[in-house]
Amino acid sequence: MKIGILGAGQLGRMLALAGYPLDLDFVFLDPAPEACAAPLGDHIYAGYDDENALAEFCRQIDLATYEFENVPAGTAEFVAGRVPLLPAPVALSVGQDRLSEKQLFDQLGIPVPRYMPVATREALAMAVRNVGLPAVLKTRRLGYDGKGQAVLRTEADVDGAWQRLGSSDGPAKLILEAFVPFDxxxxxxxxxxxxxxxxxxxxxxxxxxxxxxxxxxxxxxxxxxxxxxxxxxxxxxxxxxxxxxxxxxxxxxxxxxxxxxxxxxxxxxxxxxxxxxxxxxxxxxxxxxxxxxxxxxxxxxxxxxxxxxxxxxxxxxxxxxxxxxxxxxxxxxxxxxxxxxxxxxxxxxxxxxxxxxxxxxxxxxxx
Structure with a gap:
């Protein structure tokens, strides 16, 4: 069986290393020319929005998966329309957006820190009043390993955080979460x-x-x-x-x-x-x-x-x-x-x- 993996970073690399003893082969699609998983399978070097490359990717494989959650929704839908894509795109869409995650947790009765969506500077001020300080302002999408977020400890931190993460050309896609003094x-x-x-x-x-x-x-x-x-x-x-x-x-x-x-x-x-x-x-x-x-x-x-x-x-x-x-x-x-x-x-x-x-x-x- 040939498995397609969207993304060819270290997680794709370790998936392939685990899969070869199971007699599985791998095809990776990744826009990085020197993606670290590439030596462990066939590497289609292309962007995630390249439909010709995606079609070729699908022709070569029996089913697909992904190694990171920021695969564009359109890419996931394109692939899922041609070969089985597991996990299903709905999980991808939830995992890509921190607001969607929190709303799902609320729906399922899973406790979360206080949070509010933030689209404008005025909405950030309101969120700070409702969520309280300290808090963490995060991008709803992307951002990992500490990127795409700012800790607000006092009111003096709010403007700087907005300048870093906010938007000047339309609504921002941010979320403010209460800072959790966790154990x-x-x-x-x-x-x-x-x-x-x-x-x-x-x-x-x-x-x-x-x-x-x-x-x-x-x-x-x-x-x-x-x-x-x-x-x-x-x-x-x-x-x-x-x-x-x-x-x-x-x-x-x-x-x-x-x-x-x-x-x-x-x-x-x-x-x-x-x-x-x-x-x-x-x-x-x-x-x-x-x-x-x-x-x-x-x-x-x-x-x-x-x-x-x-x-x-x-x-x-x-x-x-x-x-x-x-x-x-x-x-x-x-x-x-x-x-x-x-x-x-x-x-x-x-x-x-x-x-x-x-x-x-x-x-x-x-x-």
Whole structure:
């Protein structure tokens, strides 16, 4: 079977690496001439609005998926009209727009921080009065790893945030969300098969810096596992989802507040390659091609650390027991995810020691 992937970044790369043992082949469509997944399949180098390229993409494949949620809606509809596209475009449309996400969570009874849409400077002033400060002003679309957002701590921050993110030539598409003084950040990865079967990975505790995920640690037997699974189940069943979906939460006052969903495999699930019985990447492929889902059970203690900007030297990484290195084939650049390492161990104490050594290397490489 030949799988088409819209996008050819590191997530597409890891999907292909998981798929070749299943005798799957891959075609990528991506506008980047040196997309890092391109060596792992056929690369159609074209924009997402190039209908001739999209038609050729569809002719070469049996079914399609995507590795990021910002595929244009028109692209998704074009592809879905010719080959099966999983997850379905409705999940893509929700995941692309932070306001649509929040409205869906409200509809499904999933708690969220206070929020209001913002289209004008006057609407921002009203939102600040209603939502309160501190708050976070975000673009409704695009924006990731801390981009496309501004923290408003006092009234003095409002004008600068509007100048950065607002619009001078028409209504802006922004959302103001209450700043959540959270205790932890958790993500829940769920996989749903074509016949509706569900599997959940252990929730993952995430640590960010400068808006970028740095460390992701799966937590077996977390007291909020059942609540996270309930909220994730509501979403995937409502949109008839197929594949892996990540649901990010804030932990506040002992419960979960929904932050956002990612209708795709996710950075907080990279630990599953070595740390789970079946990785998120293999399970996504199993789901979309109709195979039984694999076990999401932990193999043992594990943690994932991102390489941002510049990775440590391989020799230094390999000297730490239990470290599994993943490079993405990307040119090093500040604030860019260029790889990650998963650390595994037989005990929590060994894991903590290995993680400490790994983080020392990562900090030194970042400078």
């Amino acid at each position: 932890r950040e958790l993500s829940c990865l769920v996989v749903r098969g074509r016949s509706g079967e569900l599997a959940f990975y252990p929730v993952v505790e995430n640590q960010h810096r400068d808006g970028i995920l740095r460390v992701a640690t799966p937590r077996a037997n977390d007291p909020l596992q059942a609540q996270a699974e309930d909220y994730a189940r509501r979403v995937v069943e409502h949109v008839d989802y197929t594949g892996v979906l990540a649901f990010e939460f804030f932990v506040a006052n002992g419960g979960l507040l929904a932050n956002e969903i990612a209708p795709r495999v996710h950075n907080s699930g990279h630990w599953t390659i070595e740390g789970a019985e079946c990785s998120q990447f293999e399970n996504h492929l199993r789901a979309i091609v109709g195979l039984p889902l694999g076990s999401t059970a932990l193999r043992g203690p594990s943690v994932m650390v991102n390489f941002i900007g510049q990775p440590p030297a391989d020799a230094d990484l390999a000297a730490i027991p239990g470290v599994h290195i993943h490079h993405y084939g990307k040119t090093p650049k500040p604030q860019r995810k260029v790889g990650h390492a998963t650390v595994t161990a037989a005990s929590d104490a060994d894991l903590a020691d290995r993680l400490r050594r790994l983080q020392e290397l990562v900090r030194a490489a970042e400078g």
